[in-house]
Amino acid sequence: MLPMHTEPMKQPQPQPSPIKGMEPMEIEDMPELSRWRSRGITLLTVDPYLTEAPDAPKRNPDGLLPTPPPSRWWTKEFFLYFIVCITAIPYMIYVPIRLSYASSNANYDKYARYLVPGWMHGRLRDNSDYQYRAIREYMPILFMLIGVYSIASHCVRICARTATRDPSRHRTLRKVFLCVTGIVCVTALHGVNMPKLLLLALGNYVLLHTAARHCSNNMVTGIVWVYNCAALGFVFYTNGIPYASISPQLAWLDAHAGLLPRWYISYNFSMLRLVSYALDYTRAICGYEPTDTHALCNMNARARVQQHRALDEYGLQNYLLYLSYPPLFIAGPILTYNDFVAQLVHPLRLKLVRVLEYALRCAILLLAMEFILHYMYVNAIKNSRAWEGSTPMELSMIGFWNLIFVWLKLLIPWRIFRLWALLDGVDTPENMIRAMFNNYSGMGFWRSWHKTTLLVFTFVALWHDLSFTLLAWGWLVTFFIAPEVIATYLLPQAKFGNRAWYRHVCAIGGAMNVQTMMTANLVGFVVGLDGIQYIWSQLTGSWAGIGYTA
Known part of the structure; x- marks a missing residue:
């Protein structure tokens, strides 16, 4: 045993590389409890790469971190937001569920043909989307293939190291x-x-x-x-x-x-x-x-x-x-x-606990999708155009939850395939970090995928499918980004960030960004140009619709 006054042996520190971006990755040695303490609730947002932590805050010329703004937790303003959230969000979930019951929807017979027996509490399941239907049918085979491939891959690695x-x-x-x-x-x-x-x-x-x-x-x-x-x-x-x-x-x-x-x-x-x-x-x-x-x-x-x-x-x-x-x-x-x-x-050396965390994310996504399919028949309502007589709130929730469905439909296979690569020891970039409803910046929403220019969006639209609907989506997205660019130029944070009104103006702009992103994606992936025209005509064609939209 070492004497009490003996200094512990110092671990050799990795030498910095002269090449930018090639510093040794320290996240592999970060204990999981420390990760939770250092990042808190932000850890719920998936990292772009499994092997790296998010970028550190930028330091000022003196090498000090910028002073964060005072926290608004437990203030009167916070409690106001809290009351709004616990009231509005459950109601946004309740409306499409109520619409999915035959007794609450006069248009039920129009979309009933899209429903098949499900496994959740005797509920029928929305089976109207042919793309996700195919994904769902092949899911057991895919998981079996992932398991066999991953085991074989690790056996090859072990045999190679042994030989x-x-x-x-x-x-x-x-x-x-x-x-x-x-x-x-x-x-x-x-x-x-x-x-x-x-x-x-x-x-x-x-x-x-x-x-x-x-x-x-x-x-x-x-x-x-x-x-x-x-x-x-x-x-x-x-x-x-x-x-x-x-x-x-x-x-x-x-x-x-x-x-x-x-x-x-x-x-x-x-x-x-x-x-x-x-x-x-x-x-x-x-x-x-x-x-x-x-x-x-x-x-x-x-x-x-x-x-x-x-x-x-x-x-x-x-x-x-x-x-x-x-x-x-x-x-x-x-x-x-x-x-x-x-x-x-x-x-790379991928920590097993990080891979298991990602697998848990995938499982939660699958359960969320199953819940929507069994309790919210919004995709069947959309496919059969069974929205006549709906209130502005009901129309907006049909569109909103259809976007959630499309987002999950794209996210689930991408994350499953990424999980497969992670199990194989290959760290691939995360494709969809956020959705259109929890990102107040249009520029930030698309930055993870590609640059926000008209030429790039035109290519991306045609790459998805050679159709006018997606071309309109690409052009609308570019058009809707313009107000944010102009506002950022006219009201830079460096100049006005300390003003009391600045964050409220940003909040209004963020809400408008969410609305425009939802509109563009509804055109491209859900209801098309004619469908969005009908929805907006109902939202703006009466005082009730205008009041709800506002």
Whole structure:
């Protein structure tokens, strides 16, 4: 036993890396109790990356943290907000539930055909959305596949560590595993359509490397975008280039198209990976600088994305492994090529408790969706247009909860696939951190996905689906962001932030942002242009509607 006066041995501190963004990640050593104490209620918001904490507050020139504003907890203002919340939120839940009972809705017979027997307290279940219906039917198979794949992946890692201490051998075995599982995954999903996807990928690879030898970087970038956008439009308009359209003698092949015969629907995500590889390679041609191994092993998420890889790591083998990575192949989330290779060469250490926390989030989301399907038939009401005679409050709640449904419908598969990648030891970016109703800033809402410009939103709209409805969605979103940009310019926080009225003006602007984001998303993903015109005509066509809207 050490004497009482003996100083404890000091742990060696990690040396800072000279490369920005490559500091050792300390979150792996942060006890879970300390995480809860340091972040409090904000820990309920999911982190963009599992291996990192959110950005630290910016310090002033003296190195001190900015003085936070005084807390309003337990003030009269807080109790006013508290009363509003405990009154309004339960009522917002009660209204769609009441509308879903046959005795409370005169239009019940119009949407009853969409209801099927459920499992919650003898309730019927809304089965009107064909996309989520397919997801729900395949869910047991998907969970079984995730379990088998994760166990096999960890067995390969254990066998590799047992067989040899050479990291290069570990990477070789990992690549063999990814190659085999990737081929099995793509073949099972797309069947005989796999060669079509492979030809498009090889075309992108050959075109990129040929253009890179003869053209400037800007020209290469343009060529890549033109090729991939043209390919995306071509496969969409030809319905995936069926073999019958190539030759009548090949028509029999179309009957063996795998579990997802409409391969061109998920090709949207493959197209983004093709572009990611091309852009990362183009930037690496003129920007690669050798980096020491210690720095490479401790790169944070931003550095993994921005740090160029060695040119020999942009070969065909890594390219195909990246495109066919099973956990993210169907629907993402999109992991950049640089990030994928960085984690392939230097695997991350993901804490099991953090992965289990994320699995719990996924389970809660699934239960929330089941509750909505069993108790709020808002999607069936929307599909059958059974909203005649509804009050302004009922109309707005039909639209609001339809947006919640669409948000969950997108969020659930993305988070399940991300959980699959986390179980495989790959940290992918979180796609949807917040929803449209708990983010007062339109700029902040979209910042996690892409830049908020008209050109980008036009591409994103057409990438989702080549339809006028989604094009209108993209243009509306851009238009609705303009007031926030103007207000931020006219009333900067640095100048007016200390004024008593400033936060109330921000609150009004935030409420308007939520309304406009809901309007744009209702147009794009729920009721379309004609539906939103009807809703707003009811909300503004009478004094009762105007009073409710205000």
